[in-house]
Amino acid sequence: MTPSLRSLVVNYRPELRDTIRLSVPIIIAQLGVVLMGVTDNLFVGRLLGAVPLGAAGLANSLSFLMSSIGVGGLTVVAALVSKAHNQNDPAGINRLFRAGLRVSILMSFGLGGLSVLLAFNFDLFGQTPEVARLARDFMLVLSGSLLPLLIFVAARQLCDGLRFPRVAMAITLSALFINAGFNYVLITGAGPFPALGLQGSALATLLSRVFMAVAMLLYIYRSGRFKPYLINAFRSLTTRQEAWEILRLGIPGGLTFFFEVATFSLAVVIVGWLGEDRLAAHQIAINMASVTYMMATGISSAAAIRVSAAIGQQSRTGAWRAGVAAFLLSISFMGVMAVLFLTANEWLVTLYIRDNPAVMTIAASLVIVAGFFQLSDGIQVVALGGLRGISDVNVPTLITLFSYWVVALPLSYVLAFPLKMDAIGVWIGLLSGLTIAAVLLTWRFFRLISRLQLPAENESVKLIVPQG
Incomplete structure (x- = not known):
């Protein structure tokens, strides 16, 4: 670490500590x-093979694309809760x-309906008949899981905005074990359960998301730490203005998330045109990148909460x-991940x-x-x-539209096909976008x-940080 960087870290130590904790x-x-x-994908790849893995990866990518508008849009609620x-x-928090x-x-009904329409039109993506058939059935089940997923995401914004993020963490970890x-x-088909093959994996995700939504709502309404915000007197308060505010901020915010996720989902389609082996390989790599990306979104959420809290306290320096x-x-984190990807790439692939x-x-x-694109x-x-x-x-939203749809996707296609760089060309296009x-x-x-x-x-006020 250079002296200037070490000095910067020391100077920002309190902010770094609070950001990490959150x-x-x-x-x-x-x-x-x-x-x-x-x-x-891990279970499908190990138990069912490359073609079902490609189909599950395609369905998961496109389902995540549909849900991204809701998931990305609802994250504005945590920042608004933090400010209130x-x-x-x-x-205001109750509303x-x-x-x-x-x-x-x-959002779940609107996006779920679009997901169903997409599932019945997989032939538009030019995939092989077997991949299209398997992916369609898989995605229909995932479409039904959007309702519990978005309810969970919406409910957890209260916890995150009030700086109780461990609630969602505990529920999610439990759901992962249930899903596995x-x-x-x-x-x-172990024990009394029938062998459902690829559809069994989709049903596992649905059941896990139902658990997440139910567990989150039960905790919020039964935990004493949220009682000040859920008293009976607040029930008569209208939420129309807050709903419009969430939609006003959330739809562009969700579209920002959508444009990036759509880029990677459409990249799956482009790679699928290159063959089933490329599609399976792409899905393995994109899964790894998705893991590190979602970890970075946690830091992003903490940034939104802490910046909005500083704005609520009228402190530009704090923001x-x-x-x-x-x-x-x-x-720092993505730099470590970049080194891991560059040095242990072959071992990571064997996990799939x-x-x-x-x-x-x-x-x-x-x-x-x-x-290489971890830092960006x-x-x-x-x-x-x-x-x-x-x-x-x-x-x-406009910046992401330009970066991903004007630059990344067209460049990916040109590098993969006219310049014959195959799947590597697709990924270089993604890196460019x-x-x-990142710069803009x-x-x-x-x-x-x-x-x-x-x-x-503003020295006269302090950020309110609830204990517990």
Whole structure:
């Protein structure tokens, strides 16, 4: 570590410590969402082979694409809850919580319907007939799981915004074990359960998400720490204004998330045109990158909560320092992940598949490229979190649209087919889009923070941090 970097870390030690304390449970909870797809792919790849793995990967990617608008959009609720909490407004927190649940139900029906339509039109993506058939049935089950998933995401925003992220963490970890257990017994038919093959993996995800939603709501309504925000007097308060505010901020925020997820999902389709072995290899590499990305989104969520809390306390310097701390933490973590991907790529691939040398060789090369874009991915997602904390969502949406759909996807296609770089070309295109997004979003965050019409420092107030 250079002296200047060491000095920066020491100077920001309190912010780094608070960001780590807040982000680690969020990271684990965020990982739970994506790790269900990873768990599905691990069991499918080991128990059923390369073609079902490609189909499950395609369905998981496109289902995650559909849910991304809801998942990404609902994260604005935590920042709004944090701001209301630091303004000592329990009634406002109650309205935001109930409005978030209403919006989650609305989104789940809309996005679930689109998922069903997509499932019945897999032939549009040019996949092999067997992959399309298996992926369609898998995705129909995942479409039904959007309702419990988005209810869970909406409910956990109350916990995260009030700085109780361990609740979602504990529930998610429990759900992962449930998902893994059901994957095994429903795929293979262990004990009294029938052997359902690939469909058993999809049902495991559905059951796990139902558990997550029910457990989260039960905890919130039965735990004493949330009683000040759920008193009976608040039930008569209308939530229409808060619902519109969540939609106003959440839809652009969700689209920002959607554009990135869509890029990677459509990259799956492009790679599928290259062949089933490339598709399976791509799915292995993208699963690894998804894990590190979701961990970075935990830091991003912490950035949004801490920046919005500083805004609620009228402290521009606090918002600036919260942002810098999140960037430092993300760069450090993603740097370690980059080294891991670059040096242990072959071993990582063996966690997914061992009996197909062609797939393993391609996947190992893709993991190397994934190692190079770790830093860009981590920086851009933290910048988005910081911007969400200051309620800036429209311009970031345009930046991500340009970076991913104007640059990354067309470049991926050109490199893969006209320039004949195969699957590696697709990943180089993705790396280019991520890097452009990281530069533009980071520049916008610090530019807006420097222009905030707030006192440079407000010593008379302290951030309210509940204990427990």
